[in-house]
Amino acid sequence: MTKLKRVLAGSLAVLMAGSALAACSKKDSGGNGDTSYKGFNEEANKKAAEAGAFKPTKAETQKQNTEGSEESKKQIRIYTWNEEFKERLRCYYPEYDKEASEFEVNEDGSQGARKVGEHEYLKDGTEIVWVTTPNTDNQYQNKLDEDLKNQADSDMKIDMFLVEADYAMKYLNGPYTMSVAEVGLTDSDTADQYEYTKVAGSDANGTLQAVSWQATPGLFAYRRDIAKDVFGTDDPEKIQAELADWDKFNAAAAKLKEAGYFMLSGYDDSYRVFSNNVTYPWVNANSEIVIDDNLLKWVDQTKEFTDKGYNNKTSLWAPEWNADQGSKGKVFGFFYSTWGIDFTLAGNAEDNKGQKDGLYGKYAVCAGPQAYFWGGTWMVASAGCDNKDKVADIMKQLTCNKDILLDITKGTQDYTNTKSGMEEYASTDFKSEFLGGQNHIALFAEAAPKIDFSKVGPYDQGLNESFQSAMKDYFTGKVDKDTAFDNFYKSAIEKYPELKKPGK
Amino acid sequence: MMVKRKSISYAKWGYIFIIPFFVVFIIFNLVPLVSTFYNSFFENYIAQGYMQIGPNWVGMDNYSTLFSPDTELSKYLGNTFVLWLLGFIPQIFFSLLFASWFTDLRLKLKTGAYKVIFYLPNVIMAAAMGMLFFTLFSPNGPINDIYMKITGAAEPIRYFDNVWTQRSVIAIINFLMWYGNTTIMLMAAINGIDTSLYESAQIDGANPTQTFWKITIPLIRPILLYVLITSLIGGLQMYDVPQIITKNGENVNRTSMTLVMYLQKHLFSKNYGMAGALSVILFIIAGVLSMLVFFFVQERDPKAKKKKGGNK
Numbered sequence: 001m002t003k004l005k006r007v008l009a010g011s012l013a014v015l016m017a018g019s020a021l022a023a024c025s026k027k028d029s030g031g032n033g034d035t036s037y038k039g040f041n042e043e044a045n046k047k048a049a050e051a052g053a054f055k056p057t058k059a060e061t062q063k064q065n066t067e068g069s070e071e072s073k074k075q076i077r078i079y080t081w082n083e084e085f086k087e088r089l090r091c092y093y094p095e096y097d098k099e100a101s102e103f104e105v106n107e108d109g110s111q112g113a114r115k116v117g118e119h120e121y122l123k124d125g126t127e128i129v130w131v132t133t134p135n136t137d138n139q140y141q142n143k144l145d146e147d148l149k150n151q152a153d154s155d156m157k158i159d160m161f162l163v164e165a166d167y168a169m170k171y172l173n174g175p176y177t178m179s180v181a182e183v184g185l186t187d188s189d190t191a192d193q194y195e196y197t198k199v200a201g202s203d204a205n206g207t208l209q210a211v212s213w214q215a216t217p218g219l220f221a222y223r224r225d226i227a228k229d230v231f232g233t234d235d236p237e238k239i240q241a242e243l244a245d246w247d248k249f250n251a252a253a254a255k256l257k258e259a260g261y262f263m264l265s266g267y268d269d270s271y272r273v274f275s276n277n278v279t280y281p282w283v284n285a286n287s288e289i290v291i292d293d294n295l296l297k298w299v300d301q302t303k304e305f306t307d308k309g310y311n312n313k314t315s316l317w318a319p320e321w322n323a324d325q326g327s328k329g330k331v332f333g334f335f336y337s338t339w340g341i342d343f344t345l346a347g348n349a350e351d352n353k354g355q356k357d358g359l360y361g362k363y364a365v366c367a368g369p370q371a372y373f374w375g376g377t378w379m380v381a382s383a384g385c386d387n388k389d390k391v392a393d394i395m396k397q398l399t400c401n402k403d404i405l406l407d408i409t410k411g412t413q414d415y416t417n418t419k420s421g422m423e424e425y426a427s428t429d430f431k432s433e434f435l436g437g438q439n440h441i442a443l444f445a446e447a448a449p450k451i452d453f454s455k456v457g458p459y460d461q462g463l464n465e466s467f468q469s470a471m472k473d474y475f476t477g478k479v480d481k482d483t484a485f486d487n488f489y490k491s492a493i494e495k496y497p498e499l500k501k502p503g504k
Numbered sequence: 505m506m507v508k509r510k511s512i513s514y515a516k517w518g519y520i521f522i523i524p525f526f527v528v529f530i531i532f533n534l535v536p537l538v539s540t541f542y543n544s545f546f547e548n549y550i551a552q553g554y555m556q557i558g559p560n561w562v563g564m565d566n567y568s569t570l571f572s573p574d575t576e577l578s579k580y581l582g583n584t585f586v587l588w589l590l591g592f593i594p595q596i597f598f599s600l601l602f603a604s605w606f607t608d609l610r611l612k613l614k615t616g617a618y619k620v621i622f623y624l625p626n627v628i629m630a631a632a633m634g635m636l637f638f639t640l641f642s643p644n645g646p647i648n649d650i651y652m653k654i655t656g657a658a659e660p661i662r663y664f665d666n667v668w669t670q671r672s673v674i675a676i677i678n679f680l681m682w683y684g685n686t687t688i689m690l691m692a693a694i695n696g697i698d699t700s701l702y703e704s705a706q707i708d709g710a711n712p713t714q715t716f717w718k719i720t721i722p723l724i725r726p727i728l729l730y731v732l733i734t735s736l737i738g739g740l741q742m743y744d745v746p747q748i749i750t751k752n753g754e755n756v757n758r759t760s761m762t763l764v765m766y767l768q769k770h771l772f773s774k775n776y777g778m779a780g781a782l783s784v785i786l787f788i789i790a791g792v793l794s795m796l797v798f799f800f801v802q803e804r805d806p807k808a809k810k811k812k813g814g815n816k
Contacts, residue, residue: 487757
């Protein structure tokens with residue numbers, strides 16, 4: 001029995017220590033008690049918004065302690081998370097040695113289902129080494145962070161890595177990049193690129209650190225068959241008139257509901273359209289989180305859509321969201337940017353992947369209520385890159401060579417980063433079979449110059465994800481609005497301990 | 505002294521043979537453990553994705569943040585306990601039932617194949633089980649397909665958007681993964697009971713219910729306690745299944761977020777300070793539970809000794 005007593009006494013002591021700690025923490029938070037509030041505080045938020053935007057700084061470039069080995073110089077190591085860039089490089093980079101890489105093109109020239117050998121080479125014999133880590137659960141960034149940190153003392157150098165718009169700023173301002181000018185690209189090389197892709201590819205001092213082969217303006221892709229059924233026409237211009245602003249968009253949603261359809265698939269579908277049109281960035285100069293009015297509008301609209309049954313209650317990238325884009329779906333449309341249409345929607349719309357059946361040819365695009373952009377991939381040369389000239393050539397060919405970029409657009413429907421080229425295509429009879437013969441490039445060319453990248457900050461990815469997931473509980477009716485906002489702040493500060501709730 | 509020196513001592517070999525264990529233990533267990541305690545007193549994380557903050561000595565600040573009412577640590581502890589209990593109750597019920605059936609003298613079941621089948625779910629990686637059930641119960645998964653076909657309902661049941669359906673799915677997975685393990689352990693315990701006890705009870709006219717409650721249960725009590733407490737410690741570390749089912753635990757107002765899932769939240773900013781403090785708290789809770797195990801396992805044989813020495 002004595003042992004039991006001892007154990008009980010021990011655990012009691014632990015509990016007491018715990019409650020003592022809890023007590024002292026209460027005292028701490030009691031000090032600023034008058035500013036603590038539950039949920040969202042409009043006044044504090046407004047004050048925080050007016051404090052000015054958060055200004056990130058560019059970190060000092062990592063110093064290389066070890067030089068790359070001979071082996072490393074014969075290899076060009078590229079970090080990526082999916083097949084998109086690989087496909088572009090294999091198909092369109094002229095120095096890529098298709099024979100030595102045992103690369104086979106589909107007979108009809110279409111994407112996918114290609115074969116490639118175990119080792120891939122450039123024509124001068126340099127081996128291309130892909131280091132592919134999936135994007136889920138932040139895996140890609142974790143891997144990249146770890147390996148870039150060790151780059152200084154490693155003799156196997158990473159030459160290039162790819163970043164997405166959402167977290168580009170984290171790397172561009174970080175210590176692991178080599179500026180585009182240092183790699184060997186001049187301003188005149190990049191002159192034909194869209195301005196926003198250069199803003200997005202620059203660090204806090206405005207130095208260009210990354211280049212992209214694509215621009216990613218967004219459009220609203222809708223089903224022609226449902227449009228005919230409900231609005232009596234599938235003409236993109238007439239449908240655009242029905243969706244020209246958010247009030248009209250909501251009215252169209254009500255009409256679709258009556259006819260037994262959904263306007264949107266899920267909660268987050270319209271999020272990008274609102275979040276790209278904010279007045280204030282996510283974080284202010286005092287590291288306080290600012291929730292923009294436009295995001296509040298998204299919350300109210302999505303709540304209304306959910307309560308009234310205008311959406312199908314799915315979440316972005318969920319299997320049921322993908323299914324909604326197929327022929328069994330009852331959803332009118334999806335907000336998608338350039339890559340989304342050829343890379344995602346086209347795949348989901350066909351009942352048998354790659355078979356051109358199902359909804360192939362039954363989608364069309366229109367501008368939608370507001371201009372926005374979504375995603376995009378940038379190429380970054382890493383500090384310590386020991387194949388500078390080859391990286392420079394890849395960047396030059398794939399992002400500045402107008403002929404190659406136009407080939408990419410022809411082959412993949414991707415909207416490429418050449419202003420003059422895209423404008424040419426916009427005025428020709430270029431058409432997309434998947435979109436029923438529509439020239440979507442013309443619409444993208446109109447939307448692309450409207451993209452504003454100035455409100456994007458280093459916290460966007462984490463805060464967007466936290467905001468969407470916290471608000472979902474409010475949409476499904478599990479919590480009230482205040483609790484949802486509390487959960488958002490909580491999750492945001494867990495991710496970024498340096499941030500604060502406004503007024504706290 | 506002279507006599508002692510003459511006799512050959514083999515004791516040193518014993519110490520030499522256990523050196524490898526202690527070396528491994530010190531390097532891989534003790535050092536990380538101590539450094540966790542050490543780290544928990546520092547502010548140490550990465551801001552904006554690349555900027556190292558700290559380590560700065562902050563004393564007990566991390567702990568006071570964890571115990572502040574805003575953090576709701578008790579909520580996560582409660583979730584962990586509820587999720588564990590929901591899985592453990594059916595687990596112990598079915599394990600006892602199967603163990604007593606399989607060891608029943610009169611039923612004479614051939615149990616080899618069953619043991620393997622019951623144990624199989626445990627062989628699958630927990631994350632894979634999570635993915636499987638996530639797909640099964642998703643709004644357009646087979647469970648909802650069947651449900652909508654039978655009832656003709658237009659809306660699927662959204663299992664992961666409700667507190668108790670979400671928790672139940674997690675509990676089902678945990679139950680399926682662990683009942684086989686428990687069954688085998690309880691069977692071993694029951695097989696260890698002298699069969700003559702059952703025979704004499706039957707001769708005296710005891711029915712199976714009576715032998716179960718009066719003979720089996722009291723005699724396997726130590727193993728039952730062992731199962732209970734190891735399962736409790738395992739439950740305290742529950743992570744992979746709810747993580748996958750609830751998509752990072754933020755679903756439904758964080759009602760299925762366990763302590764370790766909360767710990768994982770600090771990985772995003774590599775927040776060693778907060779993660780260290782939380783680990784220390786987990787260590788203390790697990791330590792108290794482990795001491796209980798130790799105590800109950802020890803209790804078995806010293807009974808005789810105690811009688812000799814008298815009770816204090």
